Amino acid sequence: MHFEQQGTGETVILIHGLFGSADNLNNLGRHLASHYHVVRVDVPNHGKSPHWQQMSYAKLSLAIKELMDYLQLGHCHLVGHSMGGKIAMATAQAYPDSISSVVAADISPVKYPPRHDAVFSALHSTPLSELTSRNQALQHLIACGLDEGTAMFLIKNLHKGTQGFEWRMNLHGLQQAYADLIDWPTAQLRYNGPALCVRGGDSDYVTAEHRQAFVSQFPQIQSKTIAGTGHWLHAQKPEIFNRIVADFIGKHPIE
Structure with a gap:
């Protein structure tokens, strides 16, 4: 790690x-x-x-x-x-x-019961290839129904690389492992x-x-x-x- x-x-x-x-x-x-x-x-x-x-x-x-x-x-x-x-x-x-x-x-x-479906959905639907600023991602997450505090926390994972914006976390891996994480x-x-x-x-x-x-x-x-x-x-x-x-x-x- x-x-x-x-x-x-x-x-x-x-x-x-x-x-x-x-x-x-x-x-x-x-x-x-x-x-x-x-x-x-x-x-x-x-x-x-x-x-x-x-x-x-x-x-x-x-x-x-x-x-x-x-x-x-x-x-x-x-x-x-x-x-x-x-x-x-x-x-x-x-x-x-x-x-x-x-x-x-x-x-x-x-x-715990599942409680992050809305978060995963909002993250997956973020149009990374179209982003020109972090604020756009923030507004997208809020528009998906996330509260501003949660949205601001999540965009700390947004990284701008040579190919544009990307999530630093392994979003697909986290969703695949989610059942084990709430267990x-x-x-x-x-x-x-x-x-x-x-x-x-x-x-x-x-x-x-x-x-x-x-x-x-x-x-x-x-x-x-x-x-x-x-x-x-x-x-x-x-x-x-x-x-x-x-x-x-x-x-x-x-x-």
Whole structure:
């Protein structure tokens, strides 16, 4: 996987969500880098990382572990948002002796129903060969029914190359793997280390019905809610989110 790193100290790996990139958690990365070695990854099929046709959580967690081995990390902390939170939790379950703590931002260890059909449709229908500006793509996505915040987030993936505009993410690969990304096949596994769920107060990604799934799979789970935020809680109230994450990691030093 492509990755960016900054800072020194204990390592914290930051994992973005679906349609994102390493830049999505850059604000948190800068905040943590004064005390930690921060590694921000491009998940496969995103950013500058390789394109995959299969994206099971077993394969994604193995990719995180292989990155740890490449960086010669015996242990690290994991922080992930949305899909990245699922990758973080799956990695902690698969390699518990290597993970000192895990933070899942606005995501639960459960199977979700499909909820990105409109996004995939809007992205596929974007007339890339006809674009002369990024604003045209933005207006197209909004015209397809996406809210402006989501549309602005998505066009961060729009890259202008020598042949014109193109999506940096592997859109077809993501759609092919989508059923695996909303699934959660590791519900029988447990991670007994420190774990935190940070949810947006206005989001429906983490609900009361998910409590038992957290407790059974992550017995030490703690939770924090950031009022007045939705699924993009780290972008809506970054100061509060950054402080919550830093405080949690600081209470669980690598032994």
